[in-house]
Amino acid sequence: MEVGIGIAVTVLALAIAARRIFWLGRLVRSGRSAPDRLKGVFGHVRAEATDVIAQRKLFKRTVPGVAHAITFWGFIILLFTIIEAYGNLFSNNFAIPVIGHTAVLGFLEDFFAVIILIAILVFSVIRLREAPAKKERASRFYGSHTKAAWFVLLMIALVLITLLGYRGAQVNAGGFSYGWWAFASHLVARALVGLGHSANRTIEVVLLELNIAAIMGFLIFVVYSKHLHIFAAPLNVAFSRRPRALGPLATTPNIDLEEVSEDTVFGAGTIEQLSWKQLLDLVTCTECGRCQAVCPAWNTGKPLSPKLLIMSLRDNLFASSSRLLTGGGGSDASGESSASALVPDVISPDILWSCTTCGACVEECPVDIEHIDAIVDMRRYEVLMESRFPTEAGTMLRNIENRGDPWGLGASGRGEWMKGLDFEIPVVKDKLGEEIEYLYWVGCAGALDERARKATQATVRLLYSAGVRFAILAERESCTGDPARRLGNEYLFQTQTRKNIEVLDEAEIKKIIVSCPHCFNTIAREYPALGGNYEVIHHSQLLADLVANGRITMDHNFDVSVTYHDPCYLARHNRVINKPRSLLENIPGIKIIEMDRCKERGFCCGAGGSRMWMEENIGKRINLERTDEALATGADVIATACPYCLIMIDDGIKERQQADEVRVLDISQIAQETLSPS
Ligand code: SF4
Ligand code: SF4
Incomplete structure (x- = not known):
């Protein structure tokens, strides 16, 4: 009878x-x-070892991270108790072959049963404390299905209570083979001993059946809820991009206009046009809200939350399931497409265009979901298939196409920043030549924006004085294509890329210095997919090395306080974190104050993802949010290592009317003021 019920419940579940x-x-x-x-x-x-087994990302939030890790590790140990429960259906002397009833296993099973119950209490307290706030945008649980989480906590508690209950009764009924190391079971036994042998035997049988029923109920609930991540997360981590889904975009579709037909689709316009990995992302999301909590768009009042975006796409996936599984091909009886358009039916344009591609969501996600790739795929569809994008962005695209830079200032102005230098910089006419080591890729902002030009001048002065042999392309340099790519115009990106690679390869360029992290990311990490392979170094790295090697020596103190703003495409996307700091730390007298959100967890300036060329009419401006954070440190100087960040934070300082008190400088400008090249 006991066996029959247990097996029947199990088979059905x-x-x-x-x-x-x-x-x-x-x-x-x-x-x-x-x-x-x-x-x-x-x-x-x-990745499985660090992100799944060691729960690396979860520890970024200590208390829930520890509670989750205990639950996860505990359930690995408790798998043994599940085997034993089934064995006990047949014989209450059952022992797992080879392992048997060792004291260590008995202790670990009871120990984890108890600390998981404590972890459940911690989760409950966190959720109760968040409950009043979860209707507020500031809560990371805003928009999550929190009732399901309560049910899961209840189910886990039920599994553990029935486990300890039947084991305790088994001690009294005879047949429990672990000694006092299984301390919790023996403590429960003490509480039940007064009921007598026969009652304990009944309790043992009932709780054993309930334990199996709770495990099976839990299993069914998991596969029908967001808790599916228990099974999906290890798969999602296994198939994720390594070392991380940052830096280059996931795909570089080959755009050959001669091969484009009526059936060609660029990007993702309906749910089936996402890849299976992107669909796996959707079913893996735990709705933990860690991505939402760090998103600059969400934190400044915009409608984009990376969590809600993933949840909306998942809802659409499930709603489209019968069409997808019956091969409906996206058409209804009248031949019209029956598939919802991802934009605007599922994701509103305001959500789609709010993303700065800063990568904070990807960095934070404990199950390695790749938000940016999905967002850019939807942008690609909007731009290339529907010609729908913000008007201002259209101007930027036309400027790149016709004038070679996002502002449309044209190639003739690309050398103007050199006016006022007291030395000549060689311009590559034909080949770079043996005597020149590097090409200095100035970048559109570095060459054309008034404020960024000062950083360019500081950089070349330091390079020149340190004896670095470098040349520039001047008028032959053109936009890398990064803003077009992040906006979704893959065609324009590839056109720019091919043009630039041709120029670079003709000049036999092998080593490139860049000041702009966006150019750095594009040339170093995206050009290889289209045949451009170069050794690329960011100016912060080279300058730090020149100081470390003694090719630039200190001359006088810089007795001011500095807070360093990490550019997203340098620190988070490309892990250049220590070199800019090492350059600053080597300056005598300098006082460095870190902002709370720094290094790979820094907060965006608002310019990436082509946002630099779009209006920002919803919520607080992202650059102001970051400027306020920098001002709160009380630092005299806000330093950065990116022309976009420089422009955005400089705008923020002016808007806050702090330009007379606080300076915004590239680290090269600080170095130039304080270091004397030997
Ligand atoms: S990349 Fe940045 S702006 Fe875009 S959704 Fe992620 S966190 Fe938000
Ligand atoms: S996308 Fe990742 S970080 Fe965001 S809610 Fe889902 S699991 Fe959490």
Whole structure:
């Protein structure tokens, strides 16, 4: 009888769960192919070890991180108790083969049962404390399905209470083979001993059946809820981009206009045009809200939340399931497309265009969801298939196409920043030549924006004085294509890229210095996919090395306080974090004050993702949010290492009417003021 009920419950639950998992698998596989994600998947052992087993990202929030890790590790140990529970259905002397009833296992099982119950209490307190606030945008649980989380906590508690209960009764009924190391079971036994042998035997049987029923109920609930991440997260981590989904975009579709047909689709306009990996992202989201809490768009009152974006796409995936699984092909009986347009039906244009591609969401997500790639794929569809994008962005695209820079100032102005220098910089006419080591890629902002030009001048003065042999392209330099790419115009990006690669390769350029982190990211990490392979160094790295090697020596103190703003495309996307700091730290007298949001967890200036060329009419301006944070440090100087950040924060300082008190400088300008090249 006991055996029959336990087995019947298990078979039924496994059948329901298997049906759901099979259905989810088919749904995910209905996405576009992503062959690159299958390559080297077994090499992702380290990612599984750090992100899944060691729960690395969860520890960024200490209390919930520790509670989650305890629960996760505990359930690995508690798998043994599940095996034992099934064994106990048949014999209450059951022991796992080879392992048996060792004291260590008995202790670990009880220890984790107890501390998971404590972790559940901690989760409950966190959720109760968040409950009044969760209707506020500031809460990371805003918009999450929190009732499901309560149910899961209840189910876990039920599994553990029935486990300790049946083991305690088993001690009294005879047949429990662990000694006092299984301390919690023996403590429960003490509480039950007064009920007598026969009552304990009944309690043992009832709680054992309930334990199995709770485990199976939990399994079914998991596969039907956001808690599916228990199974999906290890897969999502295994198929994620390594070392992280930052830096280059995931895909570089080959855009050859001669091969474009009526069936060609660029980007993602409907849910099935996302790849299977992107669909796996959707079903893996835990709704934890860590991405939402760090998103600069969300934090400044805009409608974009990376969490809500993923949840909306997931809802659309489930709503489209019958069409996707029956191969409906996106058409209804009348031949009209029955698929919802991702934009604007699922994701509003204001959400789509609010993203700065800063990467904070990707950095934070504990299950390695790749938000930026999905956002840019939807932008690609909007721009290339529908010609829908903010008007101002259209001007920027035309400027790049016709004049070679986003402002439309033209190539003739690209050398003007050199006026006033007391030395000549060689301009590459034909080949770079043996005697020149580097090409200095000035970048559109560095060459054309008045404020950024000062940083360019400071950089070249330091390079020249340190004896670095470098040349520039001047009028032959053109936009890398980064703003076009982040806006979704992959065609223009590839046109610019091919043009630039041709110029660079003709001049036989191997090593490039860049000041702009966006140029750095594009040339170093995106040009290789289109055949451009160069050794690229950011000016912060080279200057720091020149100081470390003694090629630039200190002359006098810089007795002011400085707070350093990390550019997203330098620190987060490319992990250049220590070199700019090392340059600053080597300056005598300087006092460095870190902002709370710094390094790879820094807060965006608001310019990335082409936002530099779009109006910002919703909520607080992102550059003001960052400027306010920098001003709150009380530093005399806000330093950065990116022309976009320089412009955005300088605008913020002016808007806050602090330009007379606080200076905004590139680290090269600080170095120039304080270091004397030897
Ligand atoms: S990339 Fe930045 S702006 Fe875009 S959704 Fe993520 S956190 Fe928000
Ligand atoms: S996308 Fe990642 S960080 Fe954001 S809510 Fe989902 S699991 Fe959490």
